[in-house]
Every structure is written in C-alpha cells, then in structure tokens.
Amino acid sequence: MSEFEPSILCFACNWCSYAAADIAGTSRIHYPPNVRLLRVMCSGMVDAEYVMKALEAGFDGVMVAGCHIGDCHYISGNIKAQEMVTRLKKLLHILGLEDERLMLKWIATSEGPIFAETIKEYVEQLKKLGPSPFRKELVT
Amino acid sequence: MSDAVLVIGGGIAGIQASLDLADMGKHVYLVEKSPSIGGRMAQLDKTFPTNDCSICILAPKMADCYDHSNTTILTYSEVKEITGSAGDFTVTVLKKARYVDAKKCTGCGECTEKCPAKAPDLFNMGLGTRKAAYLYFLQAVPRVALIDQEYCIRMTKGLTKDGKPRCGVCKDVCQAGAIDFDQQDEEITLNVGAIIIATGFDPYDPTSLTEYGYRRYKNVVTAMEYERLICASGPTGGHLKRLSADDRDPKTIAFIQCVGSRDLHHNKYCASVCCMHSTKEAILANEHDPEIHSYIFYIDIRASGKGFQDYVARAKKEYNVTYIRSRVAEIAQDAGENPVIWYEDTNSRQVKSMTVDLVVLATCMVPRTDAVGLAAITHTALDEYKFFQTSPLAPVDTTIPGIFACGYCQGPMDIPESVAQASAAAARAAEIVS
Amino acid sequence: MQALTPYKDAIDIVKEAGGEAFEQCYQCGLCSGTCPWNLVTSFIVRRLIHQAQLGLVDFEDDDLWLCATCGACVARCPRGVEIIDIMRAMRNVVAEVGAAKVPDSLRITAKNIASAGNPQGEAREIRGNWAEESKVKTFTEGTELLYFSCCVPAYDPKVRRIAQATAGILNKAGVDFGILGAKESCCGESIRKAGNESIFQSLANSNIQAFTESGVSKVLVSSPHCYHTFKNEYPALGGNFEVVHTAQYLLELIRDQKLKLTKELNKKVAYQDPCYLGRHNGIYDEPREVLRSIPGLELIELPDSREESICCGGGGGRIWIETKKGERFSDLRLEQAIEAGAEILAVACPYCMLNFDDSVLTMDKGEIIEIRDISELVWGAI
Amino acid sequence: MGGNITAEALDRDERRIGVYICHCGLNIADTVDVEAVANYAGTLNSVAVARDYRFMCSDPGQDLIKNDIKELNLNRVVVASCSPRMHEPTFRKACEAASLNPYLFEMANIREDCSWVHDDREVATQKAKALVRAAVARVYYNDPLEIKEIPFNPDTLVVGGGIAGIQAALEIADSEHKVYLVERDPSIGGHMIQLDKTFPTLDCSQCILTPKMAAVGAHPYIELLSYSEVEEVSGFVGAFKVKVRKKARYVDEDKCTGCGLCQEKCPWTADSEYDVGLSKRKAIYTPFAQAIPNVPVIDRDSCAYFLKGKCRACEKFCETGAIDFEQVDQFIELEVGAIILATGYDAFDPSTISQYGYGIYDNVITGLQFERLSAATGPTGGEIRLKDGRKPESVAIIHCVGSRDQNYHEYCSRVCCMYGLKVAHIVKDKTNADVYEMYIDMRCFGEGYEEFYKRVSEEGVNFIRGKVAKVTDKAVSEEEEGKLVVICEDTLLGSIIRVPVDMVVLCIALEARSDAEEVARKFIISRRADGFFLERHVKLDPVATPSDGVLIAGCCQGPKDIPDTVVQASAAAARVLAMISKGRVTLEASVSHVNEDLCIGCGRCEELCEFHAPKVGIYEKPMPVSRVNEALCKGCGACAVACPTGAISIKHFKPEQILAMVDALAET
C-alpha cells in the first residue's frame, strides 16, 4: 500500500486564518492536499463536538486556526478556543491519543506562507506519528 | 341424616339464606363471628342505586332471621371443625364467652355508659372508640352487650394489692344482673345436612400503595371509613368532616377508583362494586352539603347493573359530580394538610394537579382473612384470589358436595347479586336436606 | 579627536558579559543627573552607556570603577534599563577578559577572596572566632536558624560589635541558632559587581553546598549585600533558602514579645537607609519600627531618605577602593545627619558602618554624633 | 400523533439542490477536472441539477442559476468556485433575485483551497469532489434566514463639551439633525478654553473657540445638557436609550439673566478649577466669563448654606429670584441612534515626581497653570508673575514630565514639545527673561510646527538636551541663592549642568480620564493598555469602536493636538451622518438563538459574551432562561460552545450543518 497519507481537517477562522489560506492561494503557494478546510466565523466557534466527530470520522489530525491574541474580530474568541483545546487535549490524552492529533495555531491574515508552511510541517509530523487508531479501515 | 343447615356468616347473604331455609321449614344454625349479625351491609349508610338507608332495609331481615322459629343464631361464635359429608356433617362451634347472660340482658346500655375502659371501635373502622363493655352497634341483633376481655380492666389488670378484683362497675349498674365474669367459652357440636358459607369480604388495606399516602396524610380515607363518617350512627353522627386537626367541612372530595384492584402488583381482578359505591358516596356528600363538588378518578365506570347508568347520569347532572378518566399517580399534601392529587387526564392528555379537601380511596375488596382457615376446615378449594372455587354452571357449589358458598366470599358482587346467590344456595341446600 | 567608528566586537563582548540592557537606553541623561557622584564630582553614566552601545568603551577609564551600584539611576530610568548590569558587564570585560588593568586594591581583594574566602585575606579557620565570647554554637543538622554575619563583622575588629550584639540578642531571645564558621565564605555580592563573575560562581556554589549539607533552611544576615545575593542571585544556582535581615528578624522577635526592650535611650536618632535594603529590596519600614520600639528614642528623618536615600559609597566593591577626600558620600550624609540634629546615626549595614566611622574620624565629629548598628541599639535596650 | 415530532421529520420535504462548478477561466479548470466534478455532483443526494460553466460570477453564469431556480424550482444552490470571501455576496444576490432566500446557498472554495495550491490533477479533482460533497451536505440543513433591519434614530448623543464634542455636535446639527451634548462641567469649553494661545499660529484660543461655543449654545438642533453626566446606556446601534443625570445647579436656568450679581455678593470662595487653583472663585460661580450656558452653579462644598445652613446672600440679591436651594438632580431619558464620546483627557499630576518639587516650591507650575497666567482673563491679567509678584528673570521649561517614562506613562503625549515652545515664546514676548528648555527630542512634526521651533530658537531660547533629574532650592553658589536650581546632564555637552531660574514650567503628560474605566463599561467599549479608549482599528478605523454605533474622537482616544482632535471630531460626525442618511441598520442575520425549552438558565452564555447579547431572566416560564438581544449579537458562536445543553446555537452555523460537513469531508 503506498506510503501513509494523513488526512487533516482544519477549522479556519473567517477573519484571519481562512483569509491567510486565501492569500496562500492567490500567491500560488503550494502545500500538501491532505488538509481540508472548514470555514467558521471565529475559532471560538469550534466546539469540542466537532473535533471529536472529526476524530471519530477517521481524520488523522485536526487543526484549529485562529487570529493572534488581541486581533480577534470578536475580542476574545481565540482565547476561548485556546481554553477549549487545552481541556480537550487532556481528555484525548487520557484516551491515549497522541498530543499532536489536535493542534491550535494562530495565523494572521497576512501570514499566507506561514499557513502553507504549517500544513507542510503538520503533514510530516503526522506521517511520523502514523495513522489515527480510529482511521476508517482499522475500525471495522 | 339431618335436615338442619349450617350457615356460616351473618351478613345479608347469610341472613337471606337462613330466612329462605327457615321459611322452607328447615332448621338453620347461623354462626356469626362478630357479636351481631348484619355483616358489612350494616356498616353502610345507604345502598345504591336506590339510596335506601342500608340499616332500614336490613334491620327487619335481621329481626325476622333472629326471631324465626327455625333459626338458631350463634353470634360471637366460630366454626372450629367440620367432619362428615353431604347430608351428615358434624360441626364443632366455639361460642366465645360474652361475660353477659344473653337471656337476662335487656340491651339497655347502662353498662356501656358507666364502663371506664376505652377500645378502638372496629365497627366504625377504628375511627371512634367504644367501651370495654359495649353493644357492637345500635341496631345490633341480638341486642346483647358483651365485655371485651382485652380491654376490660378487671380482666386485664389482675387483682388489686389487697387481693380484691378491680372495677366491676358494669356488674354494679346492671339492673338485670346480666353481667357474669365467670362465663366460659362453650363448645357446641351441631349435626347438619348442608353448609352454606357466606363469610363476605374485608376491605383491602391500601397502605402498601405508598404513593397514595394512606395513613401518612390524615385527609386520605378509605371508602368504608367514609361510609362510617357519612352515616348518622357513625363516630361523627353523620356530620362529614375532615380528619385533620382543623376538622373543616370538606367542600371538594376526590374519589379514587381501582385502589389495589386491577393491579398486577396487588389484586388483578376488578372488585366490581367500587365504581357504584363511589358514585353513591359522591351523591350522599352532595345531599349532605350542596356546596360539595366531587371528582371521581376512574379508568372505566362499571355501571352495569339495573338503574346504575341513570344513577351515574343523575350524579353528574344533579349532584355536582365530575368524572375524570385517569388513574391517579401520586397524592402529596400541601401546607394546609390538603391532599394534592397528581394525575394525567387521559382525555386531555395533560398532567395536572388538583388540591382537594378530602380523598376517598375506593379500595379493592378481598376475601376474609380467615376464609383460608375455613376452606381448610371444609376442605373446599379456593381460587387464586382466595375466593371459594365455584364453576359457572354451579355458581354456588363449592368443590365439596353439600357445602355451598354465596355472596362476596365466592367472588366480587354487589348486594342484589349476593341476595340472589343466597337464595340459590338455600335452594341447593334444601335439596340435600329435604 | 579623530573620527571613531562603532566597534562591533566590543559591543558583543559587553553583551555576552550580561550588559545587553544598554540597547533600551534612549540617552535621556536622567541617570547622570540622578547619580550621587555628581554631587561631589562629575560622572556621566549616560556617556559610558552610549560608548557601550557603539562599542567605543575606554576600558582604561577609571570612571568604570566609580559606580557604587546604589541603584538610584536604575530606579528612575524611564526605560527601566539595568544600568548596574551594564557596569558589571564592562568591569567583567576588564577583570576576566583582560581588556585593561583592574585597580590594584581591587585586584588584591579579589585574590584574597579567591584564596581565603574573605576580602581581608584572613585565615578561614578564625572566621568563627568572634563568636567564642558570645558562646554561639556551630550550626548542626536540625538547628532552626543559621546566622551569617558577613566577612566584615567576622574579621574586622572595628565592626565585630554588630555580630556580637546580634548573637547576644538571639541568645537572650532563646533562638535556636548557630554559625558555620570556617565552612562559610564571602557571599560574593560585591566581588560579582566588581566584575569577577567566576569568583562569585565558585563562592556561591561552595556556600550553597555548605548550607545544604548542614540542612540550613533559614538564614539570618546582618549585611543587606548578603541579603540581596542570597535572596535574588543564589536561587538561579539552586540555593533556595529563606533569608531574613536582622532588622526584619528583630521586629519579629519584638512583636512576638520574645524581646522586651526596657532600658531607655533618650537620644535623637537618624536612620540611614542602606541601598541594598531599601532601594534594591524595598525594606524601609521594619528598621524604623525597630528603632521606634526602643523606649525614649526619638527617630528623625534625614532629607533624601527612603527611596531617595544617598548612598554611603560602599557598594559594588567601592568599599575596597580608596575614595578621594572630599568626594566621600558618607561625609555629605554625616553633615546632613548633624544638621538634622541627630545624636546617633543608626545604620543597618557593615559597609555603612565602616564608611561612617571613617567619616566621623576624618571630620572629627566624634563628640557630636556616633554611629551605631540597629542590633547594637537593640542590644543596649534589653 | 402525539409529542413534538422533530422538525427534520416534519419538513422532509423535497430538497432540490442545484450545483454549479466554475472553470474560472483556466484557474480551476486546468488543475481540476471540472466535468468529472459536475458529474459526481449530479450523483449526490437531493441534487436536482449539476452543471459546470466557464465563469459562474459573470452575468450569464448568474442567469444560469436564476433560470434553474425558476424552472427546476430549486430550493438550495451550491456554487463551487472561488473563496466565499470574494463572491458570496454576488451569488447570494443572484439567489435573492430569483426569490430564493440568500442563506439557502453555499460555496465550495475549489480555487484558493484547491486548484491554486495543488498541482496533481487527480488529487485536486478528488479534493474538489470532497469540497463539493461537503457544501452539498451542509446546504441540506441550511434554513432560510430573514435579514432584519431596524430604523436608525437620527438623533445623536455627544458626550463631552470640549473642542471635539463641540465640533462633532456642530457638524451634525448643521445638517439639521438633533444632537444632545452632555457636558459634566457647568460650561462647555473643556481644556481648550483654559488655554491662552494655540500653537503654531498663536491664535488666541478663546477667540477661536468662543464663537463655536456660542454657536452650540444657540443652535436650534443642539440640546445642551451642561453640568450633567450619563448614568446608564442600554440598547444598540440605531436605538440607544440613555439616562442622563442633570445635576442640581441650585439656579433656575430660565429665570437667570447671567447678570453676575450673585457672584459679586457671595462672600465664600474656593479654588478656581478654571484657573487650576491659581485664583479663587465664589461658592456660586460661572467658571469663566464667556461660559455657555452663562448660568452660575452653587458649589455645595464651599457654600455656607449647605455647610452650615446660614447666609443665602445670593438669594437676597438676585432680582429675578433664580436661586433655588431645593433643586434636586433630575434624570432625563434620551433615545439616540449613535453616540460620540469626546470626553478628553486629564492632566498628569506632577507632584508624584517628588524630585521636580511641584507643590513644594511655589514657582514650579504646570503648563496649564502657565496658560492661565498668560491669559488676559487669568488671575494676573496676562502678566507672567512669580508667586511673590516679581517678574521672572529666568524660566526653565521641562519636557516629558510623566511622559515617555516607564514608571508613569510610557507613551509620548505628542503635544508637550509644541506647547513648551509656545510657553517659551510667550515668556520671551512678555518678560524677555532667559528661557531654558530641557528636552529629549523636539517633536515638531505638524504643519508649521518646525517653522515655529525655528522662530522660537531665534528668539534666544536655550535648548538643553537632557532629562531633568532634580529641581532644588539648595544653592551651591551665589547665583543660585534664592533661585530654583534645575539639575540635569546636558547630554550634548556630556556634563551635568545646574541652571538657576526663577520659575519652572512643567510640560505635564496627558493621561486617560480617571473615570475612563467606568465610562468604558457604561458604553460597552474597551480600553487600551495605556487607559485610552480602544478604537476598532488603529490605522483604518480610528474613530469607531468594536461596539457598533459608539464612536470616539479627540484625546479620549489618545493624546493629540487640537487640529487632529477637530479632524477626528469631523470624522466621527461624518460616520454618524452616513448612518443617519441610510436611515436603517441592517442587523447581522446569522446571530445566536435560544431554544428556551432546552435552556437551563445557567448563565454561562451571559457570563462570557463580550457584547452582552444573551441575558438570563424570568420571562413567561417560572424558571429563568436566556434570551438574546439580536441587535447586539455579532454571531461569533462562543456562547454555543459554552452552552451545556446545546440550547443556544448560531443561525447558519448550526451543529448539524458543521457535523454534516465534517462527515462529508472525512469520506475518502
């Protein structure tokens, strides 16, 4: 079977990270296709339910991307995302999942290249980590 | 062969059977456990559907039965043993000592007034009290007093310090000199050709239905207790009032049907008479105080007898009675000791709560507790509910030829059916002894 | 003066030596204006920093050794620049990188400390001798408190009275304490500010080892310099002990009624805030409260007191360098005290005592004013 | 049919989705096999039609959608093309044009997220299919949303009667819209009225300000509420409700003719705030002559009647009987559409820097106090006098007092250099004394500022670069006897210098109002670290705040000079006029919504919402539940995450929609 290709779901906040992805697009910066973007209005909108559902659905990595602290269009949305991710990581740790399965990253609008770079690094990291125990083929 | 007949149980069924047989010239021995014949019906105030005063229609029969030449009434007695077979039964009966000479006692009641000792009045369902020396109830037949050895001071407290027997007030006041402390239980053997069992029923104790709060809440009473409350000869002289300390007159009463009946946890069968006696009690309440509004919580109104359906219709129309199709779920109590009923009104599909002044539980009716003993003595079989086993085409025959059962001890039925069955049993018995 | 070009290597050397704070300085000159040296001579701190910024430091310049690390400039610097660190870094470049010659007196003192563990160069063994008369036991495992007297009171007979008074008080109050004697060495605070970082490291490690081996958890010090280095500089090397200065501890004893001050001292007393107790560590009120609790004592405030107190000139290794007559801060301070009508000048630091005693002699003010350590005054009042 | 059947079951009506794959010329087509994606889309659940077209955003492209909606009665549309940040509005309008609710529409970004960033055609097509599948899965659960609009109340509230407030009020009122101007002090004028001259033109400050103040006083469209404060603000942009406390003046405004007799007769005095304590004013006073409104106020703290219950002299002498000791604070309810905060700044209290001797030496004064000395209306009638009346022979002006200093304010107060120069010029002009200016940097950046600096230096002012360390009266030489000695290092000379002078003027910093925290909370805006109000964007949106409808202008947003303040005031006014002319406010459609059956009233949403939209209270049901003020909600979704029972959800971002996308994206 060809080399393991991790699948990543990225919740991108409309005002910063999704805009950064757009800029990465307009400046034609290529990055691995493993990531699939899901646009939300604010990183604070990402509920633990969505991340758990993504893990259940077999994604190897979930990324929550928001604005830098202080830049949030809704003042403190990113802080709330940080709290949610910290708490959820503790749960996933008890469950036995590696810490890298869930990643929180601040990406400002202008940081298109950084967005692409982050995706590249994350794919490499997950390749080293191996498939998620809940990956579709393994479960059934 | 003996042409006499033993009738066990002096309720309406027993009385009717005795009269029929007596009128046929047969000699009847009527054995009644309690100090007087009359049975459950004597405890009722009125009877449905005619609202006749229960004791008014019962007293003449009691009198005829007692005075009939062919009848020997053994009250305050119990059947101990029965041997033999159809046509020739030997029956041993224990006649408990009344400590009163039946012949001398005029029933004047002097001793009952002066007697200092008090005891719970079971005739009034324990609502009031009576004395140790007492008449079972006003219209008791035979109208002979008796002394309750468990409560009489003389018999319970033993001798005084200087060796003299205590009290003895009743003896002093009895002009007829009827008091005889040395009376002993008597064992009488009878020889009869046929036996009719008419032991009737006990009301089911609803305490085990904890959700209804019987005993926990004062203003939750059973139907029989209600009958005594509403009855003129009852503990309150017929003045219907609440049992809580404020003893206010109730303006709203809730009658709850199928308490302990049609219930796999308690009694599976339907007691058949509760729907009607609750309706009667609701009507009585309204007659007693027109402001009273009654609510009857039912699953099905079983008004199947003659005139029953119009009786229910009249209750709705004239006597301020509302019928709510719902089995009450739970009874709580608010601060004023008013019962709060929680129920789902299955017609409107809504869960509601209703606060009323008084709750009457139409409890199930079960065979007498000592029916089992009697069945053992008579070797007759009982069905799963402890009723005497009969079969549809021989509704009054028990499993033992020559022994018949009629009335509630054989199955749930109302007074008319009991009377009809009593006559049937009398006829069946007559065949054997004639 | 031919043109100068910024010298990158010099900038880096000073930075590596711990002086990188100079980058934040925007040359406003407030430090120069505030420095007490400018009351007696001219010492442009700003220029030294600017030279460091451009790598044009003249390492031969004696001005490098003027700074008494009193902290007045640091407290007021609008950019919060750690000017003392810059000075220490430049001195380090001279002392350990060899960019120039270290002043002789300092060089000798550094050699003494390196070899004998005390600036006086006395034998290590006799460090505990001062304590014989006061019957002080050596510190053993489980003793509640270590008393670290500082080298000056231990070896210098003129200042021994501080340690003896303190020991006397502790005995009177029934405190379970001891000293480590020969195992102790100089706390290293001043020698570090004089640029000898390596000597400081070895002193600190040996002290920490000695303390931990003996199971020390709480240290009582007489010198604010020891207090400063134990509290703020030793933790980085793994030495975490509870440190308390005599002024604080005496107040504790008085408050817990373990000390009863009965004898009256009807004198006007002024208190000189030592830079390393006051400005560096924010302890102003405890010493004053101790003095006020001595019956009859009338406490008067000097001008420029508390945060604005003027240094006695002893910090940063200056105690071991001769200060020209007429340029001694302790003289100015003594005059201020006399002018304020003080009969006693209370001090809380052995360096202050040395300087002020010196000033009393050189200015011949012996009859008008005396110099007393706080512990002496308390000892006298029991 | 009993119980409440889930909505999903009821409206399992036909979903008819139209999917349109855009080529975007070659931008998408050359990396993604658009036909394959279109065919694939056709196979998806409830997709009625799937097409691909070269330019979906073009008019023919949009017509394609409009016709399909009409002919094939589509009730949902998905366009796979560029980023929604680009053309979502365009396609939404297209749907609306075909009378399909704009929120029944989704976009799949197969350009920036796919074709432009990947090169392998097969993988890109695979990913494009996934993105389309996700968009279709999401649109299935989209609900039609109603875009609400509320009327915009044309009245405006301006808080603060300084030059900023006055300018903003005038500009709005001049376009015939009602303005309520609330000013805390007895008269408008703010700090500017206290100034003598303004730099760089040296115009007499009062001459250019009083006409504007008069205009405000007389303007038919401006209702001036002086000596009043805002107590409480509620509501939202377009419909604010403001409660204003009109403090009791104890003088009846209608009867008072402003004759000033009461001020003459009143025997009790107190420090004049207007003259910054340099002179006294009476207990009953108007702050300055040209006060608007020209109605005096009785100061309770210095009026004998209020303190000791006697005197009432003013009442006796007042011919019109305007004095009324029984007056009480009144409360007025205002309804306005927008609010402009122009609350200005506080002057830094230099006494905290003990080394400068303010409050210790008589002749150390602040810049503001100098303004009063040099002003004709000032206590000395415009003459520069020392405390003992002598003319100063030498004056030192110290810059950056409390500014650019980590221990006080790290920021530069922007105006002190210029008013330092102005003070220098006035001193030279009026007393010809020696003037020394101690500065770190001369920041004369504005128009005509550098020229003014050149002119003042030509007038013989000495400039010494160095931050002053100490001002002392302890003389070291004869010249210093009886003088104030300013000690500092002249960093250009590289030596400490001691400048003996008669008077020292401190250029004190401008700092945020002491009650800024409380005001910020009232108007639901936040503050920067330095205490000034936080603007929406420092560069692109300086006069707006994160709370819609609340604008800020002038020094309350940060220290600035009068020209900048006036510019900001006009900007704020313009923003308000724009909103007024639009006449209505479109509310955010995808806002939070509470299902009150699910809500357990735990208040977690209320506690964390930055915009105070959800509020737990007792409404119809006996138990408290949360309810959202849709006008305040920004739709950020934080409350939905915190809600334990999922009672609160964001329209257009419901959990089902997002979970559907997650599942669709997961399928390989």
Place this chain on the structure above:
Amino acid sequence: MSLEDIIQETKTFYCLDCGKCTGLCPVSRYNPAYSPRVMLENALFGFQDDLTYNHDLFSCLTCYACSSKCPGDVDYPLFIQKARALALDAGQHGDCAHSGTVQSLARLMSNPGVSQNRLEWLSDGLRISTQSDTMFFVGCAPYFEHIFDFDSGAIDAVKASLKILNHCGIEPVVLPNERCCGHDMLWTGDVETFRRLAEHNAAIIKEAGVKKIIFSCPEGYRTFKEDYPKYVDIDCELQHISEFLADRIAENGLDFSEVKRKVTYHDPCRLGRHLGIYEQPRKVIAALPGIELVEMEHNKEESLCCGTSAFVNCDSCSKQIRVDRLLEAKATGADTLITSCPKCQIHFRCAMTNKGEEKGPDVEIEVMDLVNLVANALGDGHNE
C-alpha cells in the same frame, strides 16, 4: 428487532391506558408534550414514525418511577431503550449535552486500538495491586474531571472508594485499559457500540482473573449485573460499595471518627428502583457517629430522579426537576445531600452553577458522595 417484538418483550400489551405512569413521570410534570402513555399508545397502534421521530423519545429518564407503580407491570424504560435503538436506525438521536463529549468518548473507547492513560489520578496514598481477586471498576470518572467547568467530584469518589477498600485490607485490581461500561450507549439505543464495549471489558476482566468486582457507580453496577449477562459472560460476584460497606459493618464493624453533620440521602434510580438497594446506604450512614439522617418527602422507592440520564435531552424541564429535588433536600434542614452515584452528584452540582445575574431559586446545598462521607470518617480525611 421490530416494534412488535419490542411490545412482546416489554409486556406493553398489558397497558390499561390508565395514565398513572404519566401522572408519576417527573418529565411529564414539566414537559406537557411528553406522556409515556401516549408513547405506548403510538406503539400499540403501530404508529412507528410518531415514536421514532418524536424528539421526546430521548427525554425519558428511564428512572422506573412509572413501571414500579404500573398496574399493568409494563417495563416502560426497557420499551424506551429498545425504541431508541429503532430510532437510531432511522437516524434519530437525542440532543447530547456537553457537546456530546461523553457519547463520543464511549464510541472512541469502543475501538480495539485504544490504549488509555486513565490512572494518572492515582495518588500515592492509594494502593492497588494486580494479584487481588477483587477488582474495583473505576468507570468514566477520570474523564469527567475535564468535561465540566465545575468540580464534578467524580474522581474524589473513586479515590474515597479506594481508600475505603484499602482501609478494609483490600488492594483491588484496577485495570489500566478499562473501557466505559456502555450504560449511556445502551440506554440511547447504540447497541452495537455497547456490545463492543462489553466484549472488551469482559475480555480484560477474564484476563485479570478476578472473582469479585466492586462498583462505586450504580450505573456501571446495574449494567454489569442486568445488561452484560445478555451479551457477554462475566462469572464474578458483583457488589456495590454500599453493599460491601453494609456487610463489613454488620460483620465486624468499622471504627469511624465522629463528624457532626445533618444529612439527607437521595436514592439514585439505578441503585434504588433498578436494583432495589435502599437499606444498605442507610445502614452505612447510620453506622457513622454524629451523622443524623433526615429522609426527604420522596425517598426510597418514591425517590425522585435527579433529572438527566445518559447526558441526553438535558433541558429546562430536567433543570426544573433538579431544582425541585434540591429544594426538597433543603426543606429537610439537612446541610448536606448525600447520594451514591457520581452522575447524580454531577447533575446536582451543575444545577447549582448559575453564572448569570438571574440565579433562579436558591438551591445551594453541599452535595457529597456516600463514599466521601465514609472516607472522611475513616480518620485522616483523604480529601477534606
């Protein structure tokens, strides 16, 4: 399993349609749209859609208040459990509270590849071993610590239980990779996941070779005792810790230190009506010196449910149930409400966390697990 099979298995045909269940049902009292009688009516009439698509199918608390008094002895909660399985097939599920975290964790845990770090809470004072033949079933407490934004007290109860067992000389086996017992999955209809969890647990228990399992969580206890036998076989003696304590107190008694406290006891549905354990907890409380037990109006068999079950359909009505139950507890004058179920404790503590301005009725009362009360009385209060 079709609707008819369900009706047969749960004896629904005995229903007299008398409405007593609806009258007793705590949910119906506040949610007019929900009526157990109507649910059965729909089933009996064959209206399957009205049953499976009914939102309130998931509002039933499965607390057995109705069945325990049902004249027709219909096993209504079992009917609901089966009906929910049908609903799941039709794609319907209840509103999962707390972002469905508990449900997601259970599904994730049912995956064979999972190896958990679930014993990090184990502090040194507590001793466990691998040889003992008694096992202590921890359950989901380690996860609960990080799901709620208030102190769930779940792990404290587990620690207290271990302290009690250690005190009684037992160093129980605690399995490091123990799975969720599957209670919530079974009761919300996800039989498939439940079966996988049961199989995992059965395998590792068999491998551990224990003979007795002690539970502190009644839901785990009931699932192992009543539901597991239908899917897997676990030949171990099962005991709730209150039963263990009651026996131990009866045998040789335990020495407790005196703690003055007035308490009232809330019977968890799973322990009470499901398994009939009412007396043991009360015997344990009675054995604690200084503790005065005051019974609430609704106690033992009549005890009211704590308002939420399996973290599904928690809504305003479940809040009302909890508020009334807390008010009833406060009315007894007790200063602590004792229960022996971690979930009741969580739901009560959640009801007391009101962060908005409007707090609603004052329901503030200390809630404590029975095992904590006992552990505190065993000397050096472990978590006082």
